[in-house]
Amino acid sequence: MSEPAVPAPTGNFLWTLIQDDLASGKHKSPVTRFPPEPNGYLHIGHAKAICINFGIAEEFGGRCHLRFDDTNPVKEEQEFIDSIQNDVRWLGFDWGQHLYYASDYFETLYTWAEHLIKNGHAYIDDQTAEQISANRGTLTSPGTPSPFRERSVEENLDLFRRMRAGEFPNGTRVLRAKIDMASGNINLRDPVLYRILHAHHPRTGDKWFIYPNYDFAHGQSDALEHVTHSLCSLEFEDHKPLYNWFLDKLPVPARPEQTEFARLNITYTILSKRHLTQFVRDKHVRGWDDPRMPTLAGLRRRGVPPAAVRDFIKRAGIARANSVVDIAMFDACVREYLNKAASRYLGVLRPLKVVIENYPEGQSEELEAVNNPEDPSAGSRKVPFGRELYIEQDDFMENPPKKFFRLSPGMEVRLRYAYFITCREAVKDAAGNVIELRCTYDPATKGGNAPDGRKVKATMHWVSAAHAVKAEVRLYNPLFMRPDPGADGDPVKDLNPNSLEIIEARLEPALANAKVGETVQFERLGYFCRDADTGLVFNRTVGLKDAYAKAQ
């Protein structure tokens, strides 16, 4: 007897579930869907849902639909429909022909609502929203049936058709499922299925005066699309019985199954659409694509490669327990990818002038610089050198502590790809600030090595003062000052006042030709991405690790 091969451990319960359903023959191939409501921009939390749903389709030879859950016209906009498609593509996924809208199913859903009414499973309630709420009961006490709960099928049908016809104003009536006002699961206490909304819908225009809500649209949409696995986040667990109740009561063409997973949380980050919308509206950030935002648009503008986002989602894992992933793990993914991919350049963020006293005035030369030590195929380039340079202010100390081995009076260091220089004098202004360094160089060390074999402890970045280009560099720090913003209430109070610092940097001239959206490394500093704003503007994607700074 041959034992079936033990399936390799997959690492997460969702993959195991799919494998089991495929192995048992329950499904031939998985059909999943990513179902955003177009009421805002996608953020990295959505990236998890996207990677899970599209990832399963890719890995198990199924398909994944992009479906807009556009059942609430008062919140939804075409701008978001467009940005969501753009962001999903940017992340690296493709829904092919499978682009759907819940609004595509409004007619079918309406028919199914009448089906429920005709079978005595739904009724029109004339109570106000306040009355419905008051009569729903509490977590520990049952609800009270609506006085309209026992209306006749004929009256319900008549009223529902007149609701559709637009005869009644907003809020005057709703269609409710007739289930169980005493259920411990509050979602089963006669949930509202349709509400009257005289509102313009981005896709159906002014055709409808009533709109189904999430519960009456989602599972049915899944069924209509023959979705096999409807994967959603934990807060919908309590909706599952209702999801299944509709599948039981309606003539649906398929039987999708809902499974929940924990949503993504990250330290120092807010992933609530409500709050993100507020930050944009109240101008705490510059827009949905502000590089400080956790939106995909923001990450893209910051220079984060989509592959790094996917890798992060994968590393964070999938489980059913609530968790908060350290933002350091995200940074690590970004650095790992960019270290392999990004071209290196020299740029000085906070310039300190250096004059090489023994380098002839008016002379300059070009030195060979490696573009990416991790990728020989990236080749090399020429960097101009001259008598006057800029180095980083942090790279000089007049009275250095023991472990400081950068420039200080009398100390010799290497300028990357160039020469060894020795500091002879620090020139100060009236206030005692060092404003210029007088140095000498050793011509024999051209290229960065001394023929006599002597070593220096530091290699520093620099730019030629005569050739450098000025650029606006935007340095981003965490948007929040604490790892758990909002834990004490309003996350606005936890906003970091220093989340954006704008400086004027001096960069090697080649950077003037950087492409918008291209992320490069400024050596010894970090990764920076050319912004689309006019002029030469760079956003800091993420800094390099800095063991020296950490030790301080």
Place this chain on the structure above:
RNA sequence: UGGGGGAUCGUCUAACGGUAGGACCGCGGACUCUGACUCCGCUAGUCUAGGUUCGAAUCCUAGUCCCCCAGCCA
């Protein structure tokens, strides 16, 4: 005091009755024309108390703590 979930190194996550493993962070060291990268090493965990078993993170019992639900939002 209702219903539904969940608890494994500091963090995230594996292990499906048989050596508690990986990643991130942290700390050492090697290397280095980036104090980066890379490499090597170290630190550190099964919520508690019982029980079943040759053997329990895993099964049973009883607790504890955490999360979600009372929109005509999704």
